[in-house]
Amino acid sequence: xxxxxxxxxxxxxxxxxxxxxxxxxxxxxxxxxxxxxxxxxxxxxxxxxxxxxxxxxxxxxxxxxxxxxxxxxxxxxxxxxxxxxxxxxxxxxxxxxxxxxxxxxxxxxxxxxxxxxxxxxxxxxxxxxxxxxxxxxxxxxxxxxxxxxxxxxxxxxxxxxxxxxxxxxxxxxxxxxxxxxxxxxxxxxxxxxxxxxx
Ligand SMILES: Nc1ncnc2c1ncn2[C@@H]1O[C@H](COP(=O)(O)OP(=O)(O)OP(=O)(O)O)[C@@H](O)[C@H]1O
Ligand SMILES: [Mg+2]
Numbered sequence: 001x002x003x004x005x006x007x008x009x010x011x012x013x014x015x016x017x018x019x020x021x022x023x024x025x026x027x028x029x030x031x032x033x034x035x036x037x038x039x040x041x042x043x044x045x046x047x048x049x050x051x052x053x054x055x056x057x058x059x060x061x062x063x064x065x066x067x068x069x070x071x072x073x074x075x076x077x078x079x080x081x082x083x084x085x086x087x088x089x090x091x092x093x094x095x096x097x098x099x100x101x102x103x104x105x106x107x108x109x110x111x112x113x114x115x116x117x118x119x120x121x122x123x124x125x126x127x128x129x130x131x132x133x134x135x136x137x138x139x140x141x142x143x144x145x146x147x148x149x150x151x152x153x154x155x156x157x158x159x160x161x162x163x164x165x166x167x168x169x170x171x172x173x174x175x176x177x178x179x180x181x182x183x184x185x186x187x188x189x190x191x192x193x194x195x196x197x198x
Contacts, residue, residue, distance in 0.1 A: 001048045009041060009169045016165060017045060021052055025129055026092050031162035032131035035138070039171030042133035046095050049131065053093050060093040065132075066102035068120075069113045085116075089123045093131065100136035100144055114145035118154050125157045132158070 001021065006014050025032065032049075034042045046062075053060040063071075068088065075081035088094060096117075104113035124130050134141070138155055142148030177189055 001045070004041065004044065004048070005172075008172060008175065009167060011168050012041075013165065016163070020045075020049060020163070023049075023053060023056060023058065025163060026053070026058060029126055029129055029161070031125075031129055031158055032165070033158050033162045034131070034133045034165045034167065036135065036167030036169070037171065038135050039173035040167040040169055041172055042135070042167055043097050044172075045165075046097055046131050046133055050093070050095050058093060059091045060095065061088065061091040062095040062097065064097045064101070065099040065117075066104060068096060069104050069116055072116045085119065085123075088120055089128070091128065093129045094120075094124065096130065096132045099132055099134040099141070104145065112146040112150070114142075114147035114150035114154070117145060118150045121154050121157050126161060 001018075006012070020032065032046075034045060036042055050060055050062045071084055072081060072088075075084035121130060136144055141155060142151040145151045145154070181187065181189075
């Protein structure tokens with residue numbers, strides 16, 4: 001976090017984020033949910049938290065949501081689903097980054113990503129901490145995970161035990177891109193909003 005520019009993200013609750021780095025939420029088996037638009041520093045914060053946990057020799061596992069779900073899908077294919085699920089359940093801190101980025105749903109007959117995440121969150125709930133980041137509004141999780149009821153059950157568990165951080169501010173990537181474009185005398189790439197509308 002030494003490289004994190006707090007002034008760039010003035011609406012971010014610095015005291016709350018710094019408190020996370022005491023790692024006391026892990027002792028309390030609390031969860032973390034970091035939401036916000038692309039490039040606002042969500043992954044940066046949780047990667048720094050992962051590193052801090054390693055330094056304290058706390059058992060931690062970090063994965064992007066799509067990779068975690070892919071790992072469990074592979075377990076369905078080769079009969080190791082339960083063993084893989086237990087491995088995701090074990091760490092004192094599990095970081096699931098980028099919920100909302102990448103394609104999750106596969107074939108209709110397979111267990112959905114929502115089912116896997118629900119099982120994982122349910123088993124970890126109040127036993128161990130799970131930290132998630134997402135650039136989706138919570139109301140969009142059902143569509144993304146492929147099952148509104150199960151997504152609701154995941155969010156219900158998180159609502160009970162999670163520390164919520166919303167990074168409501170500009171994209172640091174866009175800031176870097178604009179600066180780079182200026183340095184090279186090039187026009188900047190279109191902003192998120194313009195891409196979405198195109
Ligand atoms: N406030 C900041 N100070 C310094 N660097 C930052 C800051 N915010 C973000 N960054 C850097 O900008 C890049 C994008 O940030 P990050 O990957 O954390 O975004 P994100 O919110 O996870 O976006 P996405 O939703 O696309 O995954 C990273 O290289 C990160 O280190
Ligand atoms: Mg991210």
